[in-house]
Amino acid sequence: MSGQSISQHPLRVDTKERILPEPTEDTSRNLPRLAAVSLNVRLKLIKMADTVETKIQNYRTAPFDARFPNTNQTRNCYQNYLDFHRCTKALSAKDQDVAPCDWYQRVYKSLCPTSWVGRWDDQIEGGSFAGKI
């Protein structure tokens, strides 16, 4: 496990064959059009992206979620799937880096049966997905 880079990790999802950007001081590369956003908000976004990135790098499995305390985790799977798509839609609409949304993708890939994920992905492509994204 130590010799693998994160892009070869079996659980890593390579939708764009991209390695997560390392936290550097030059943040203008990661957050392109935020000149109009105040410095405090920008710092908060950078900090949030860094902590989520470390969490994603140290990811082992889906953590306990107080919203779904029982044995049946169906809703947990579905909610994380919805949250991933909502997060990518919201962050790309705001022109921010979409990398923090990978947390939700890791969680739903841990929880959901792959046949469900495949079926939902096909439905989203075909426009017949029933959930609200």
Added chain:
Amino acid sequence: MLGVIAKQLKSHPALIPLFVFIGGGAIMSIAYLSRLALRNPDVSWDRKNNPEPWNNMKPDQQYKLFTVNMDYSKLKKEGPDF
């Protein structure tokens, strides 16, 4: 109706524990069912204004009555905000 029952209880006082236990069982069932109907985060009464009520829970909020080996006070929100 209650007068008839009271008269019968006076002549057969051994029936009083029966009423106590049956009444207690009925009250407990109704209380649990109403807790499920009103407090369960999986139940959505108003789909337009509150479509996903489980998302209104705090990350350290406990719904179950008894938990073993789960320290809810240490939980935090995991996913990023968007």
